[in-house]
Amino acid sequence: MRLGVIADDFTGATDIASFLVQNGMSTVQVNGVPQDDRQLDAEAIVVSLKSRSCAAEKAVEDSLAALAWLQQQGCERFYFKYCSTFDSTAKGNIGPVTDALLAALGETQTVISPSLPVNGRTVYQGHLFVMNQLLSDSGMRHHPVTPMTDSNLLRLMEAQAAGKAGLIASQTLDLGAEAVRAELAKLAAAGVRYVVLDALNEQHLLTQGEALREMKLVTGGSGLAIGLARQWATSGWDREQAQAAGKPQGGRAVVISGSCSTMTNRQVSRYRQQASSQAVDVERALQQREAYAHELCDWVAQHADEPLAPMLFATSEPETLQRIQLQYGAQQSSEAVEQLFASVVRELQQQGWQRFIVAGGETSGVVAQTLNIDAFHIGPVISPGVPWVRSVTQPVSLALKSGNFGDENFFARAQTEFVV
Secondary structure (H helix, E strand, C coil): CCEEEEECCHHHHHHHHHHHHHCCCCEEEEECCCCCCCCCCCCEEEEECCCCCCCHHHHHHHHHHHHHHHHHCCCCEEEEECCCCCCCECCECHHHHHHHHHHHHCCCCEEEECCEHHHCEEEECCEEEECCEEHHHCHHHHCCCCCCCCCEHHHHHHHHCCCEEEEECHHHHHHCHHHHHHHHHHHHHCCEEEEEECECCHHHHHHHHHHCCCCCEEEECCCHHHHHHHHHCCCCCCHHHHHHCCCCCCCEEEEEECCCCHHHHHHHHHHHCCCCEEECCHHHHHHCHHHHHHHHHHHHHHCCCCCCCCEEECCCCHHHHHHHHHHHCHHHHHHHHHHHHHHHHHHHHHCCEEEEEEECHHHHHHHHHHCCCCEEEEEEEEECCEEEEEECCCCCEEEEECCCCCCCCHHHHHHHCCCC
16 A cells, blocks of 8 residues: 655644554655655655645645655555644635645545544534534634634535535444445535545544545545554554654753644643743844844753753743734744744754654744754654654654644653653
């Protein structure tokens, strides 16, 4: 089996890579579309892009480039991976990318399956829930880049794509894979291009995997990978041995948090009670980036020998974030913080730091790019969808956490539950 995954952000890529590994598929992840002629040896290859919140045209261009490269690698099936909270706007990018991939592959139908029940993401009657709340009532309503104010996946998809959406409800999933395949065929005959799949539990994901085994393109969060990997894994490959390749290794550690999600706010609040922490000053990031970065690195070094790693954070509550964006501009403040973190990480690497625990998809992408990490092994899982990973070419280990993933004690557990 050769599965090619196109992920729309960095932590989303590590998220799905970890589920593929856990469920029996040897997996390699690359950061961006490789520009060389390397050939990778794995059952699944995950390409991480930064296409979640860029212009739709750029997202389509990058996704098609990833598809072409994966086809050159010999991939036979394809998976467009986006966030389990369907992060997007009325203009995309999930819809435009899905349409472009369908056209490039000559396909007329795919599925929409963002569910990840183990992390509280479920779909019922086509509506996406986060824990016990509709998506539109959750913290995602206040997301600074992709605020989600509608929970109906059919409406969301039709608003940003070029075709008709339909639904396969949980009652059909309960009947098994054959019933799902029959309903897919019925919807295809009716001209339905995007089929939203309910999922309330892991068994529904396993049923989806069985039903979709032969579908050339699927789309979803990482949950669908559980069912598909169990269908497609062929090698009898030693999962524990493969995870050992990504086990975190020695060297000093630092925690960097850029996400402003509800869960990351709780994680930062908890970790501030456990370890030394320093909030980022956005004004100084805008006006004195290099000098300020050097100052922050000195602060990190002063706390390097403490039991838990020091933390730098730009995480803030919705009200504070809104005030910052009004004062400095949403894009300007976000870019300033990303550039500051890039400068900090670059200097820390030069000083010998080898472990980076990072919260936020955009921040994780910046850190990996700054460290020049373009491929890595998937290691042990800290929380569902969040593994340790280790660079293929450097002595650097990363824990890259999507905003809402992990429990409140994630930052400390990443350091204390794994032998380094």
